[in-house]
Amino acid sequence: MNFLPYGRQNLDEDDIGAVVEVLRSDFLTSGPQVEAFEREFAAMVGAKHAIVVCNATAALHLAMLVGRIGKGHRVVTSPNTFLASANCAAFVGAVPDFADIHSVSYNLDPGSLEANWKSDTKVVVAVDYAGQPADMPAIAEVARKRGALVVQDACHGAGGAFIHNDKTWKLGAHPWADITIFSFHPVKTMTTGEGGMLVTDDEEYARKARLLRTHGMERDQSRFVGLGAAPGSQLSEIGPWSYEMQELGYNFRITDLQCALGRSQLRKLPRFIKRRQEIVARYNAAFDGLPHIAIPRVQGKHAHLISWHLYTLRLDFRSLGKTRAQVMTNLREKGIGTQVLYIPVYLQPWYRLTYGYAPGKCPNAESFYTEALSIPLYPSMSDADVCRVIDSVQEIAGKMGS
Numbered sequence: 001m002n003f004l005p006y007g008r009q010n011l012d013e014d015d016i017g018a019v020v021e022v023l024r025s026d027f028l029t030s031g032p033q034v035e036a037f038e039r040e041f042a043a044m045v046g047a048k049h050a051i052v053v054c055n056a057t058a059a060l061h062l063a064m065l066v067g068r069i070g071k072g073h074r075v076v077t078s079p080n081t082f083l084a085s086a087n088c089a090a091f092v093g094a095v096p097d098f099a100d101i102h103s104v105s106y107n108l109d110p111g112s113l114e115a116n117w118k119s120d121t122k123v124v125v126a127v128d129y130a131g132q133p134a135d136m137p138a139i140a141e142v143a144r145k146r147g148a149l150v151v152q153d154a155c156h157g158a159g160g161a162f163i164h165n166d167k168t169w170k171l172g173a174h175p176w177a178d179i180t181i182f183s184f185h186p187v188k189t190m191t192t193g194e195g196g197m198l199v200t201d202d203e204e205y206a207r208k209a210r211l212l213r214t215h216g217m218e219r220d221q222s223r224f225v226g227l228g229a230a231p232g233s234q235l236s237e238i239g240p241w242s243y244e245m246q247e248l249g250y251n252f253r254i255t256d257l258q259c260a261l262g263r264s265q266l267r268k269l270p271r272f273i274k275r276r277q278e279i280v281a282r283y284n285a286a287f288d289g290l291p292h293i294a295i296p297r298v299q300g301k302h303a304h305l306i307s308w309h310l311y312t313l314r315l316d317f318r319s320l321g322k323t324r325a326q327v328m329t330n331l332r333e334k335g336i337g338t339q340v341l342y343i344p345v346y347l348q349p350w351y352r353l354t355y356g357y358a359p360g361k362c363p364n365a366e367s368f369y370t371e372a373l374s375i376p377l378y379p380s381m382s383d384a385d386v387c388r389v390i391d392s393v394q395e396i397a398g399k400m401g402s
Helices: 015-022 032-045 057-066 083-091 110-115 137-145 205-212 258-285 324-333 349-355 363-371 383-396
Strands: 049-053 074-078 096-097 121-127 151-154 161-164 167-170 179-183 195-202 312-317 372-375
Touching: 015 195, 015 258, 015 372, 032 049, 032 195, 032 258, 049 057, 049 205, 057 083, 057 121, 057 151, 057 179, 057 195, 074 083, 083 096, 083 121, 096 151, 096 349, 110 137, 121 137, 137 161, 195 205, 258 312, 258 349, 324 372, 324 383, 372 383
Parallel strands: 074 096, 074 121, 121 151, 151 179
Antiparallel strands: 049 195, 161 167, 179 195, 312 372
16 A cells, blocks of 8 residues: 655656756756746746745845845845745844735734734735735735835745736736745646745836846846946956956755756646646545535635645544544554644744743634644645545545445
């Protein structure tokens, strides 16, 4: 019996061949595959600029830096997310803060965002949990009338879209986010092994992100600021070797090996998403109405556009008569992996000690956490795999299905 993890990468011979081709080329990093991947990803989402980096945490960090966020600023995000969505604020000396989630989408609730707004809030990081887009028009309305930057953390949603006013908007190419971040971790909808992407239509944000990605180092001589040695000295000589470190940057670069894999994966992304949607539809049909279990719901009319990184059930463990750990163990014994995503970020020890956060801050997020359990969802699952997951979950709920 093969083990089914909650998520995993999907690689084939085309992917392997793309990486091997780079291994036989002249560039392993900082070469043509990087620019090609950026160009193709930007075209896919419909954005003017795409800046690829070593991981999505680095991309979120860059979003804070290009937005000139720092000490004295507050960054509000969802507590129902991975640590990086909030840590990026702490990296630059800002205060990470949290508003509660919507009870249907499990994304940042615009009403809670507005009700808990503080005057020093300068950025909202809206997370697309499981791939379902946050309510970006409503979030942007709250944030922009108060002069705040809007960052969409679409790390779960590469290739996804949403509907607003009967029009389809791709993640990364709509007017309600200034910057959008994507992740290419192996369990996401496509992978580069590790990797992330910052996309934006803003020329200055893109220029600054590229600069800070590589040590703050500028090679375009037309942009040199010329604060070196006295004019005329040999130390002031400019040639084809010249570069200037204009800001304190980072080594957030990604390799050509990874970008070649990303380009290969990008071509398959529509197929990956279609299969994810098929599995979600089968799960929904099997689990809807089961006692003690709630399926994920969609806020809005865009269910057919969601890329579905995760499939997270809500289980009433008390009514089931089992703890979550017992349910996870029972499923694992059947060869089915599960995961809990996520512990509310502000309940982590460092956040509680540093900022004084405590239970009760975001009741919807805390309630969701106590019931959440993500089950296997990835494109290479066979129909038999899906049936095995369905039968096992139905057995847990006390009802076997066909």
